[in-house]
Amino acid sequence: MTRSQSATMTDSEDPILSVRDLQTVFYTDNETVRAVDSISFDVGRGETVGIVGESGSGKSVTARSIMGLIESPGKVLPESSISFAGRELTDLSAEQYQSVRGSGIGMVFQDPQQSLNPVYTVGNQIRESLKINRDITGEEAVEEAMRLLQAVGIPDAKRRLDEYPNQFSGGMRQRAVIAMMLACDPDFLICDEPTTALDVTIQAQILDLLKELQEERGLSILFITHDMGVIADIADRVNVMYAGQIVEKAAVEDLFSNPQHPYTKALLRSIPGEHSRADGLETIEGQVPTPNEPADHCRFAPRCPKSFGACDKVPPQHVSVGDSEGHTASCLLYPDDQSETARVETHIEKESERTEEQP
Ligand SMILES: Nc1ncnc2c1ncn2[C@@H]1O[C@H](COP(=O)(O)OP(=O)(O)OP(=O)(O)O)[C@@H](O)[C@H]1O
Numbered sequence: 001m002t003r004s005q006s007a008t009m010t011d012s013e014d015p016i017l018s019v020r021d022l023q024t025v026f027y028t029d030n031e032t033v034r035a036v037d038s039i040s041f042d043v044g045r046g047e048t049v050g051i052v053g054e055s056g057s058g059k060s061v062t063a064r065s066i067m068g069l070i071e072s073p074g075k076v077l078p079e080s081s082i083s084f085a086g087r088e089l090t091d092l093s094a095e096q097y098q099s100v101r102g103s104g105i106g107m108v109f110q111d112p113q114q115s116l117n118p119v120y121t122v123g124n125q126i127r128e129s130l131k132i133n134r135d136i137t138g139e140e141a142v143e144e145a146m147r148l149l150q151a152v153g154i155p156d157a158k159r160r161l162d163e164y165p166n167q168f169s170g171g172m173r174q175r176a177v178i179a180m181m182l183a184c185d186p187d188f189l190i191c192d193e194p195t196t197a198l199d200v201t202i203q204a205q206i207l208d209l210l211k212e213l214q215e216e217r218g219l220s221i222l223f224i225t226h227d228m229g230v231i232a233d234i235a236d237r238v239n240v241m242y243a244g245q246i247v248e249k250a251a252v253e254d255l256f257s258n259p260q261h262p263y264t265k266a267l268l269r270s271i272p273g274e275h276s277r278a279d280g281l282e283t284i285e286g287q288v289p290t291p292n293e294p295a296d297h298c299r300f301a302p303r304c305p306k307s308f309g310a311c312d313k314v315p316p317q318h319v320s321v322g323d324s325e326g327h328t329a330s331c332l333l334y335p336d337d338q339s340e341t342a343r344v345e346t347h348i349e350k351e352s353e354r355t356e357e358q359p
């Protein structure tokens, strides 16, 4: 097996989550939005994997697809596979999915209000979760709820159990949501921009909390953000998304020290403080296109400083880049030891292999 094959088949030794050819489409009145267009990645046990990309690139739809939360007019297409702890999730009934969300996978959103009900006390909600998911009730549930609030660093936990979500600050509310997720004793946490609404100091505290919990509980985490700085802080491996596709995958060190895809390079230049524009921010010209048609070209080409003729005609496939195992990019500039003609040929061949594999 060549290195590039092994990289595309699996990117983790012992994945708890394997996503293959995930396609999530929204059929609206006037268009078909291919929000997630055939992405594949793994999350290993105890690992934090990041998904990074601009607004509209398909990050949240990826998370919601894994959680079984795509509703009409959205649909996860049947050729998609999401395997969690060896179990195929795309085949589950709504009821079975509910039990996966209750025990196996927890999710933390940007807005804690999505997870907390304003009319019940925080303690009430955690106890309810303990009852449903772990059959813990009464005094034991009160004790456990208190332990959970302590575990997420909420001081004066006993008193705070009796407070309502709106009596908590933004940072404390996000901690309470994390406590509520832990009440399900999950193996896997999906965090969708959990710190975006928080100021920088609080953001750093929440990231530290997640790292701590991960170490203590062996949690696997899928962490979604548009912020490369946050990715650098928290992720072990990273998937860079653009217009519904993954354009580069790498270990976090390799992504930052040796980025290959022109989009990744542009994203890295947009980190505040990294480069020299007066306001410290370099934005990428243009917008993420909404993908309506199957990819028959590179979707980044219109914004890409390196694009050439073939980029408008050939859909790029993942090939090995850089010097590290598991580092791939889908870009016609690679493999960079080949001539332009040979590179384009490589991608055309890989695409026909890929479409033949599909049932
Ligand atoms: N219910 C829906 N109906 C139609 N289109 C949708 C729906 N939900 C998402 N989309 C589309 O799917 C695409 C991806 O959206 P998604 O929310 O995943 O982006 P994102 O990467 O999470 O962006 P952000 O950083 O802004 O959260 C967008 O074009 C969005 O308009």
Ligand code: NI
Binding pocket: 059, 060, 061, 192
């Ligand atoms: Ni989002």
